Amino acid sequence: MKKAQIIVDKYFLTGKTDKRIYGSFIEHLGRAVYEGIYQEGSPLSDEQGFRKDTLELVRELQVPIVRYPGGNFVSGFRWEDSVGPKAQRPSRPELAWGVIETNQFGLNEFVDWSRKADSDVMMAVNLGTRGPEDAKNLLEYCNFKGGTYYSDLRKAHGYEQPHDIKLWCLGNEMDGPWQMGHKTAAEYGRVAAETARLMKFMDPEVETVACGSSNLEMPTFGSWEYTVLDEAYDQVDYLSLHQYYGNAAGDTADFLASSKGMDDFISGVVSICDAVKAKKHGKKQINLSFDEWNVWYHSNEQDKKLEKWVQAPHQLEDVYNFEDALLVGSMLITLLRHADRVKIACMAQLVNVIAPIMTSDTGAWRQTIFYPYMLTSVFGRGTVLNTQVLTPIYESKTYGEAPYLDSVCVWDEEKDTLTIFAVNKSMDEDMEVSCDLRQFEGYKIVEHIVLNNDNLQAVNTETQPENVVPVKASAECSKLDGGKLEAVFAKHSWNMIRLAK
Known part of the structure; x- marks a missing residue:
């Protein structure tokens, strides 16, 4: 059995978690909106056409903020098309994904849906085919109380009170040649700076997110971030990161090492x-x-x-297996370990499109990745302890030396709880893990939850939705004696140990 040690000290802190680190993303793409969160006329929908089963699962995830409406979609988005009487909204070719957008679900519907989902809105502006003037108009529509053209237009559309959206993305992936209106770093930096400046003239309370590189493999990575910030440093508050991981080669060990790649990515961007x-x-x-x-x-x-050129096709509908859930658990741990600098994060996406939730005309169900996301979102709030992990390592093809154990500890001082998240990446050995918690006097183990499956390719489906679900570990798997924790993490497993005073 492999052995590892988790070292924490209640006085050595990484930083408080911003709840927005558990955010998500809804784009007008595939069935994320239509048939995902919105399906007018369905017996599963409410009076506004919002899927009630989807809303229930989103609330279970406790998603604090949702990015909208894209994604690549936003670089051609005419927001005016998406508001007002539905019968008057135009259908248009949507160039990002090669489909027809009907605009029957738009800005105001999304705000209504977000409120029902107990979530805030992270709104993106079109800096591809449009620019600062349009962003200013959209902000006026959303946040002005009244007495101006666009705020009064909102009122005429039935929304007397402002939407009061405070977090804004300045375009999307503007370095990518697949992006409508993509730009050089200098071009984008200037337009992002001017857009943010105009928006903050109008509403000084808004926060803005500038586009970083579309992914770590972009040839301009690094120089893009530096140039954009050199132009826009005074006007922007956050810089974005995007990265997806896959296992097309069927190399599970290398795939699970992707969390190390994510960790290196974050550290590199922080340095820039x-x-x-x-x-x-x-x-x-x-x-x-x-x-x-x-x-x-x-x-x-x-x-x-x-x-x-069809409407809402079955697009980007990844069916996630158990090993995907392990990596998602590790990526959440990685985000938390950088809680001092990563203040916002959005799992892309939320429903049907590369998502933890899937729907059909007869119901909705939780994919494998739903569970580490949900449990980390619910219990991973508080202060992240500077968690040192002494673990065996292995050599991965893509990322070099990678740890067998990923772990982080989150302390909620107000509620007197301590939560340990951990992933054992070993394919063939359980891991015996110790942690000295004598500083947390009076704490007891509440539960040890484990997500595991003998079949790394196991999936959840509508007819078999509980193939991969978390269970309570046996009492022998985690013991606290004299303030010293001894736990066994099963091979290829995601774990959560909760302690409370």
Whole structure:
């Protein structure tokens, strides 16, 4: 049996978790909106056409914020098309994904849906085919009380009170040649700076997120971040990161090492942000918004066969297996370990499209990745302890040396709880783990939850929705004696140990 040690000290803290680290993402893509969160006329929907079963599962996840409406979609988004009487809304070709967008679900519907989901809105503006003037108009529509053209237009559409949206993405993946209106770093940095400046003239309370590189493999990665921040440092508050991981090669050990790649990615971008701050003798800190992250590869071949110019096709519908859930658990741990700088993160996406929730005309169900996301969101709030993990390592093909054990500890001092999240990546050995918790006097183990399955390829379906579900570990798997924790993490398992005073 492998052995590892988790070392924490209640006085050595990484930082408080911003609840927005558990955010998600809804784009006008595939069946994320239509048939996902919205299905007018369905017996499963409420009076506004919102899927009640989906809303219930989103509330179970306790998603604090949802990014909308894209994604690639936003770079051609005409927000005016999506508001007002539905009968007057135009259908248009949507160039990002090669489909027809009917605009029957739009900005105001999304705000209503978000309120029912107990979530806030992270709104994106179109800096592809449009620019600062349009962003200013959209902000006026959303946040002004009244007495101006666009705020009064909102009122005429039935929304007397402002939406009061405070977090705004300045475009999406503007370095990518697949993006409508993509730009060089200098071009984008200037337009992002001016857009943020105009928006903050109008509402000084808004926060803005500038686009970082579309992914770590972009040839301009690093130089893009530096140039954009050099132009926009004074006007923006966050820099975005996007990254997806896959296992097309069928190498589970390398796939699970992707969390190390994510960790290195975050550390690299933090260094670039701080380099720009140092150059400018800046006073403020640029934090990170990891507003697209997930596993994505299962649907790639299927999506090559899609017919173009149809409405809401079955697109990017990855069916997630158990090993995907393990990596998602590790990625959440990685985000928490950077809670001092990663303040916003969005699992992409929320429903049907590379998502923890799937729907059909007869119901909704939880994919395997739902469970680590949900349990970390619910119980991973508080202060992240500076968690040192002494663990055996292995050599991965892509990321070099990778730890067999990923772990982080979150302490909620107000509720007197301590939660340990851990993933044992070993394919063939259980792991015996110790942790000295004598500083947390009076704490007892509440529960040890484990997500495990003998079949790494096991999936959940509508007819078999509980193939992969978390269970309570036996009492022998975790013991606290004299303030010293001894636990056994099963081979290839995600674990959560909760302690309370």
